Amino acid sequence: MSNATISDVAKKVGVSESTVSRYLSGFKVRNSESIKKAIKDLNYRPNIMARNLKSGKTGMVAVIVPDVTNPFFAAIVRGAEVAAGDDYMLQLISTGDDPEKEEAAIRRLSGRVDGLIYVPAKEDTDVITEFADYSFPVVFVDRVINNLRGFDSVLADNQTGAAMATNHLIDHGHTAIAHIAGPAASTPGKGRTEGYLAALKKAKIEKNHDYYVESDFTVLGGYQAMMGLLALKRRPTAVFVGNNLMTIGALKALKESKVNVPDEIAVIGFDDHELSDLVDPPLTVISRDAHLQGALAMSTLLERIRDGYQFPPKQLKVDSNLVIRQSCGSTCLYRKTDADKKILSSSTSS
Amino acid sequence: MSNATISDVAKKVGVSESTVSRYLSGFKVRNSESIKKAIKDLNYRPNIMARNLKSGKTGMVAVIVPDVTNPFFAAIVRGAEVAAGDDYMLQLISTGDDPEKEEAAIRRLSGRVDGLIYVPAKEDTDVITEFADYSFPVVFVDRVINNLRGFDSVLADNQTGAAMATNHLIDHGHTAIAHIAGPAASTPGKGRTEGYLAALKKAKIEKNHDYYVESDFTVLGGYQAMMGLLALKRRPTAVFVGNNLMTIGALKALKESKVNVPDEIAVIGFDDHELSDLVDPPLTVISRDAHLQGALAMSTLLERIRDGYQFPPKQLKVDSNLVIRQSCGSTCLYRKTDADKKILSSSTSS
DNA sequence: AAGTTATCTGCAATCGTTTTTAGCAATTTG
DNA sequence: CAAATTGCTAAAAACGATTGCAGATAACTT
Known part of the structure; x- marks a missing residue:
């Protein structure tokens, strides 16, 4: 009923657990065919927790936003998710703009994720400094905590x-x-x-x-x-x-x-x-471009997770554009096409 | 630099690891004061992965939606998060309406979460049947996979x-x-x-x-x-x-x-x-009420995680309301207040 | 065919907890 | 005072994987 373990597979094939483990990691192995079969027969899936315990990595990244329900934050989350690709999965926390909840969530995060993308609700939190001590990878998005330097961030201009x-x-x-x-x-x-x-x-x-x-x-x-x-x-x-x-x-x-x-x-x-x-x-x-902001945050974070803090913090900025419609009065002067909006400037700068 | 372990704490106090462990689980312990101090001094945090490995639980629930950027799905996610409270954290997956991504994500989920709240992109996926075999807790929201009975669901009317x-x-x-x-x-x-x-x-x-x-x-x-x-x-x-x-x-x-x-x-x-x-x-x-839908899904899921499949599947439905504004023509007949909307029916049924 | 490499293998240790077991000391009981 | 109970403790065995090490096969040399 419950999941088979690597030792079940090993036993069935008649090899050691280490051999199965090596097969899984892509090494060349003698009985690879029978191992493959046994894995399929037993519907074996490696236990992620055991793997994580050994490796010290979790393959997860936390994203903390004040509220997923705000389309702007949702776009950041989505951007981050897309940029993460298949390498990392997202742990989402929306704090409902409650700094206490946020602090509690950050506490519970420790050990669950390899990094954090963080849109803080308030600017004067100091939970995060705990992370700083451990050189835990954090990328701030949209807002930045005032008493902290030395973190990566992706802000808007x-x-x-x-x-x-x-x-x-x-x-x-x-x-x-x-x-x-x-x-x-x-x-x-x-x-x-x-x-x-x-x-x-x-x-x-x-x-x-x-x-x-x-x-x-x-x-x-x-x-x-x-x-x-x-x-x-x-x-x-x-x-x-x-x-x-x-x-x-x-x-x-x-x-x-x-x-x-x-x-x-x-x-x-x-x-x-x-x-x-x-x-x-x-x-x-x-x-x-909030989506871009999220994506940039994620790729910065992944870089940081990979390379640590040997590189100085990145402070990225995403450009703002003026989208002219009608709430500021006649726009005939500005209109050039029959599209109802015109983007005056775009692209991303660092 | 890196995190202290339970054995560091034990060593510092001069007791065994098990004593510290039992202190952490709330048992009465002789040197509780010095253990408390040592934990603080060493900034010790239990390693979640090790704990999970031992317990077989992860304290995480996955939420799969086609797109967080859609406010309706965002509300479901938020509702689920609120209902989860402090007991479970959310792993978010938005598949971008891509059934292949969805399938891959579900595969990678195994062992990472204790349950799944699932808004499938397509109705004919069959990855999920794998879960069925393991009596893995799944609650469907808004959509249901057609060839599957016996799962919990929270739909709209x-x-x-x-x-x-x-x-x-x-x-x-x-x-x-x-x-x-x-x-x-x-x-x-x-x-x-x-x-x-x-x-x-x-x-x-x-x-x-x-x-x-x-x-x-x-x-x-x-x-x-x-x-x-x-x-x-x-x-x-x-x-x-x-x-x-x-x-x-x-x-x-x-x-x-x-x-x-x-x-x-x-x-x-x-x-x-x-x-x-x-x-x-x-x-x-x-x-x-999409928020409610998400919340109901989460509480159903938590129940299922706690009690297993000894109870028959719950098929919940959330009521629909008519909100009259002006896109259907004159509403003077219907208006009773100067508020710009009027909810004709509400509340939740099962 | 024997010697030398190059591959592959199993053993055992390890990751950091929790939990079972048995044991010790102090207290209560007959 | 001996025996039984209580209240805690340490030691050891899990949980399910990965990995360094040394030994065993296999594959090349000459």
């Missing part, structure tokens, strides 16, 4: 992307430009705000404190932030929203408040979505 | 859901109702088509073969199917689309063809989406 977004609004003549931002303590939150501020400064638009709303990257957060902006005496005429979920929330708020986009308020979001061109109006966004 | 969708269109006065269906060989494809046909029959609407289009559950498939319907001499006035991705494709086709929804064609989809109320027009759909 948040500053440039946010600046492109803000400039796009400026190009449409807006000066009352709000920013619904992610947590200032987070890598993408901070980076995008920096890009936003830099673009304003360059255009000599003085910043209005009311127009900067720090939120939390959630749908509800975006909704509330937008409601807050709508309640202002002097409403902004344009808003740059710092991530996909907050953009959804902001749009819901606008719809509920019957505020027309883009006529009354122009909206640009960060991160594209399968449905972005079907929403009303089709959404102009900054996009970056 | 496809027939009822599809009938609700079709009836909703009929209630709006439509008789030329098309159905963009999933593969007839798949559980949800077949079930939803059955519901559609049953509703037509009950309303004494004779079915039009042109109005039944079998597609493949993808965005592109839905797009092409809708294009085909639009090319008909006698266009349908309403269409029921068999899953989320095909609905997106269909909407893109309609938008591209500048066909107004719902005035020229009413659309109802299967499976809700975070953005369904933001698309133009807000989409009326049949929805079911």
Whole structure:
């Protein structure tokens, strides 16, 4: 009933376990034919746990994301999985944005995986430092833990992307430009705000404190932030929203408040979505290749697992693109094809 | 540098390995204080692989879905993860809808996990029968492999859901109702088509073969199917689309063809989406709780792992709900609140 | 055919735990 | 006070593989 062991196979053929083991590892063996047959007859499968115990490797890589349900994180996971190929299998942990769960999960990870691809929920965790001591391979994606240097990471070019977004609004003549931002303590939150501020400064638009709303990257957060902006005496005429979920929330708020986009308020979001061109109006966004980000993270990690920390940490960045649709107003000037989106820049840089 | 072993701890304290082991398992031990200290000092963590080898358990459950990137499957995965709690960790495999990859993945799974939650890409795989021989715990979700009985499963109530969708269109006065269906060989494809046909029959609407289009559950498939319907001499006035991705494709086709929804064609989809109320027009759909489906699958699986196959297989079903928005035409009659959606039925049945 | 290599083999140790067994000391009992 | 019970402990045997070592075949030399 239960699985046959290598010794069952050996016994059946009349050779030693080591011979069977060598046959399995591809060495030349005298009775290879009968061993092959015995393996098939007994439906023998090597016990992975025993193998792992001996080798000290697990053939598994953990991927920790705040939430698989967020299409952006799902794309990262998928990218990582594809890049892993047949060499490694994925252990998925979505922490539900709960730092405690995350910490507990990381603890339980030890010994189960050969490496970790890590999108931390908060930036001030320090569980991970335990790993650092053991030179355990970790690659950070999208966010980075602030007190740690010396780890590999694959980030988005948040500053440039946010600046492109803000400039796009400026190009449409807006000066009352709000920013619904992610947590200032987070890598993408901070980076995008920096890009936003830099673009304003360059255009000599003085910043209005009311127009900067720090939120939390959630749908509800975006909704509330937008409601807050709508309640202002002097409403902004344009808003740059710092991530996909907050953009959804902001749009819901606008719809509920019957505020027309883009006529009354122009909206640009960060991160594209399968449905972005079907929403009303089709959404102009900054996009970056999350799948690629996951894939780069995985290949960096595999390299690190293979070669250890003899090479300096890699800090990769994925480019941001401006995808123009209709939520920022007339786009006739920019349109060149009848396709409903146009990618202004692309490719990957390190 | 590398991890300390139980024998290091034992040596440091001056007791035997077994004593430390028993301390770890929660037994009463004389030098528990010094053992505790030694464990902390040495930063000792039990080697999971060794433990697994001894126990024959892995503490892992595999989840195989066609694509994590599909929000519906992501919700299943998340539901399963939540239900697993701290007892089991998830090994995720998304096969990219490639049956060969899927088969290979299942093969590599053996010995790595204690059970499997399985959304098969195709319905005629037979790898899984290997597992059946070993009474390996498997729970099917959403789809079921046709030549296999005797496994647990958690499906949606496809027939009822599809009938609700079709009836909703009929209630709006439509008789030329098309159905963009999933593969007839798949559980949800077949079930939803059955519901559609049953509703037509009950309303004494004779079915039009042109109005039944079998597609493949993808965005592109839905797009092409809708294009085909639009090319008909006698266009349908309403269409029921068999899953989320095909609905997106269909909407893109309609938008591209500048066909107004719902005035020229009413659309109802299967499976809700975070953005369904933001698309133009807000989409009326049949929805079911995918998160719950995943959670039920996991708890069924854990039960099965614990108790084995002494209990007969569970065949669970999750209810479908009609979420009315605006893609089927005027909804004033139905609206009772100013919320933009209304759930007509809910809860779970077995 | 005998000597020299080149291949292949089995034995035994090992990976780091858990668990069974038997034993020892302290406590309780008759 | 001897005997029985309790409460812990160490030693050893698993779990199922891989691998270094030394010995046994087989394959070449000359």
